[in-house]
Amino acid sequence: MKAVIALEDGTVFTGQSFTGRGEAVGEIVFNTSMSGYQEVLTDPSYTGQLVVMTYPLIGTYGINPEDMESAAVHPKAFLVKEYQRLPSNFRSRQSLAEFLQAHGVLGVEGFDTRALVRHIRTKGAMKGIVSTEELDAVKLVEKAKNWPGLIGQDMVRLVSCSTPYGWADNHPVPGSSFSTTAGSADGLKVVLFDFGIKYNQIRILADKGCRVLVVPATTDAATIMAMEPDGIFLSNGPGDPAGVEGVVSTLRQLLGRLPIFGICLGHQMLGLAYGGSTYKLKFGHRGGNQPVKNLLSGRVEITSQNHGFCVDMSTLDPDEVELTHVNLNDNSCEGMRHKRWPAFSVQYHPEHAPGPHDSLYLFDRFIDMMQEHRRST
Numbered sequence: 001m002k003a004v005i006a007l008e009d010g011t012v013f014t015g016q017s018f019t020g021r022g023e024a025v026g027e028i029v030f031n032t033s034m035s036g037y038q039e040v041l042t043d044p045s046y047t048g049q050l051v052v053m054t055y056p057l058i059g060t061y062g063i064n065p066e067d068m069e070s071a072a073v074h075p076k077a078f079l080v081k082e083y084q085r086l087p088s089n090f091r092s093r094q095s096l097a098e099f100l101q102a103h104g105v106l107g108v109e110g111f112d113t114r115a116l117v118r119h120i121r122t123k124g125a126m127k128g129i130v131s132t133e134e135l136d137a138v139k140l141v142e143k144a145k146n147w148p149g150l151i152g153q154d155m156v157r158l159v160s161c162s163t164p165y166g167w168a169d170n171h172p173v174p175g176s177s178f179s180t181t182a183g184s185a186d187g188l189k190v191v192l193f194d195f196g197i198k199y200n201q202i203r204i205l206a207d208k209g210c211r212v213l214v215v216p217a218t219t220d221a222a223t224i225m226a227m228e229p230d231g232i233f234l235s236n237g238p239g240d241p242a243g244v245e246g247v248v249s250t251l252r253q254l255l256g257r258l259p260i261f262g263i264c265l266g267h268q269m270l271g272l273a274y275g276g277s278t279y280k281l282k283f284g285h286r287g288g289n290q291p292v293k294n295l296l297s298g299r300v301e302i303t304s305q306n307h308g309f310c311v312d313m314s315t316l317d318p319d320e321v322e323l324t325h326v327n328l329n330d331n332s333c334e335g336m337r338h339k340r341w342p343a344f345s346v347q348y349h350p351e352h353a354p355g356p357h358d359s360l361y362l363f364d365r366f367i368d369m370m371q372e373h374r375r376s377t
C-alpha cells in the first residue's frame, strides 16, 4: 500500500506501508543504531515523533518479550529502507509488522532513507507527516505545518505512570512499597521519578541490589521525603524539558537533601532546577555510537543517545555546577555535577538499551554516593 511522507518544508518521499492503513504527524527524527529497534520503539522519549532508521535492513530478529523498555510503542510511525518479513531468532515471538499493528503504529519502507536523513541533518529537525490515507503532497505538507510541534509542550504527563510501582522478575509490580532486593547494595532505597522511564534503568538499579520504587512525575517533595529514600533517580522522557510542569519546583525542594542522579530528560530537568535553561539542538543525537569525553577521567566513552534538547551550560554558574562530560561531535553538554550538593547527571543513556556498556560505572557512582550519604546521616 502506497504511503507518502511529507515534511513541513515541502520535501516529499513515496514508500509503502508494511502495516496497513494509517496516518501520523510528528517531529521526524533519525536513529543511527544498527540494531535495537525494539528498544527504540518502546522508549517513551520518542512520544510525538516519527522515527527513521539509518541502518537499511530492519526486522531481521523479530520482537521478543524480554527486550521491552516500556509496555507500549511510542513513536507515531516507524520508517525504514527495507523491512525484513522473515525474522529469525530463537527469542523472537512476533514479527515487527505484527508488533506495530498490535500497537496501532504505522510502518513504512521502500524510500530513500539516506536522502531523508541527509536532508534533516542539513536543514535541521522538522515536522513531518506520513499517510496512506491522503496522498496529495500539498495537503500533507499543510497538515505537517499545522501540527503544533514539541516546543513548550508537556509530553511527560502523557507517559508517566499514574500510580507507583516496584519491580520483580523483570516486570513492574503495582503498589507503593519498595521492591525487595537480592543484590549487594545494602538494600538502598531509590525513588525513581518516571518522566517516561526505560525499564533498563530500573533493571540495573534492582540488579545492583537497590530497592526501587517508581513514582509519577507529579509526586511532590514532601511525599518523596516521607518515603525515606536513600537517593532519587530522574529518568529520561519525551519532549521539551522547559514544557514540563511542576517538576522544577519539586526538584528545588529536594536538591541538597538526598543524592540525585539524572539521565537525559532527568539531566535537563536538573539543569532547569539549578537555574539554567535548555535549547533545541539542530537535529539531535540518536544512536548507539556517540563519542563523549569524561572530563573528570579524561576517558572517551562510546554512548547510546536519544535527545533533541540540551542544557545550555552558559546559563549556569560554573562555581555551582561543573561540566563533567562533553560530546566530541559538537561539544555540547553531556554531563554535569553540582559542586555543593550530591547531584550529578548525564545527557546520554548509560543504561545502554540499545547501545554500548561503557558508561555503566555511573550507576555505581550513584550507589557510592547513597552509601556515603547514609553513613553521614
Ligand SMILES: NC(=O)CC[C@H](N)C(=O)O
Pocket (backbone or CB within 6 Å): 045, 235, 236, 237, 238, 239, 240, 241, 263, 264, 265, 266, 306, 307, 308, 309, 310
Ligand atoms: N531521552 C530523553 O530523555 C530525551 C529528553 C528530551 N525529550 C530531548 O529530546 O532532549
